[in-house]
Amino acid sequence: MHVVLISDGLCKLFSERRSEMVYILENNIYTSVHTEDVERLSANWDHFINTGGSYDVVFKKRICSQFRSIHAIGSSHVTDTGETLYVLWCSDVTDIVNAEKISTYYDKLTNMPNMSAFGVLAEQERVRMRKRGIVPAFVYFDIRDMKAINEKYGFSRGNGILSGAAFVLRDVFENDAMARLSDDHFIVLTNKRHLEQKIEQVNDQILRNPMGIPVQICAGIYFDEKTGIDIFASIDRARIACKTIK
Numbered sequence: 416m417h418v419v420l421i422s423d424g425l426c427k428l429f430s431e432r433r434s435e436m437v438y439i440l441e442n443n444i445y446t447s448v449h450t451e452d453v454e455r456l457s458a459n460w461d462h463f464i465n466t467g468g469s470y471d472v473v474f475k476k477r478i479c480s481q482f483r484s485i486h487a488i489g490s491s492h493v494t495d496t497g498e499t500l501y502v503l504w505c506s507d508v509t510d511i512v513n514a515e516k517i518s519t520y521y522d523k524l525t526n527m528p529n530m531s532a533f534g535v536l537a538e539q540e541r542v543r544m545r546k547r548g549i550v551p552a553f554v555y556f557d558i559r560d561m562k563a564i565n566e567k568y569g570f571s572r573g574n575g576i577l578s579g580a581a582f583v584l585r586d587v588f589e590n591d592a593m594a595r596l597s598d599d600h601f602i603v604l605t606n607k608r609h610l611e612q613k614i615e616q617v618n619d620q621i622l623r624n625p626m627g628i629p630v631q632i633c634a635g636i637y638f639d640e641k642t643g644i645d646i647f648a649s650i651d652r653a654r655i656a657c658k659t660i661k
Contacts, residue, residue, distance in 0.1 A: 430479050444456075447478070449475035463501070467493075468490075469489065469491075473486045474487070484509040488504045522595040524577060525578050528595075533593070551607070552605055553636070554636050557633045557635075559661075561573065581595060584603060586620070588603050588605055596650075607638055614634045618631070618634075633657050635659070637650075
């Protein structure tokens with residue numbers, strides 16, 4: 416391959432001088448590419464060079480001491496002289512990729528982790544708690560009669576109750592692992608000590624919501640005193656405890 420033209424924008428994107436960009440493209444296009452992306456990038460590049468057509472790949476590349484997500488789109492064209500011209504456009508999509516990760520693992524309404532994220536966070540936190548001699552407690556919260564609230568006050572105010580409940584949980588349980596599971600259900604992994612007082616605080620604050628809507632919550636507790644029990648099984652036990660008192 417021989418580089419015909421490099422735009423100022425490409426040099427600026429990769430923070431390289433034009434001479435360096437020429438050397439990288441002609442000798443080693445995988446310079447500073449994240450190791451986990453090299454094999455995939457290599458396979459896509461070889462296919463593009465050998466068969467032509469189109470090129471579309473996202474990969475991580477170290478730029479100015481940090482990895483950025485780069486989206487490269489390419490096309491090939493056969494010239495009148497029979498040579499093949501390959502054209503590439505590159506753009507930084509780091510913010511878009513991060514936003515997609517956030518939407519995958521976080522609930523949009525409450526900005527809380529979802530079930531998938533909680534499974535990872537809770538497992539890490541449970542290990543730390545046990546090392547410190549703390550008994551982990553799973554608390555399953557259920558807002559009572561959420562359907563009736565939506566029907567009487569509308570979904571907009573109902574969503575206000577849900578986002579307000581998330582705010583209260585973060586305020587009372589601070590740095591504990593927590594998530595919105597679905598609909599009006601929340602889960603918290605916290606210390607067994609002083610738990611009932613904290614649940615009372617949550618109930619009081621949600622009841623005194625600024626919209627003046629009468630709201631009650633149920634809370635089911637599972638003390639995770641046995642090892643070897645799956646995170647989601649622990650959540651289910653807390654859910655069953657909550658269901659029995661509804």
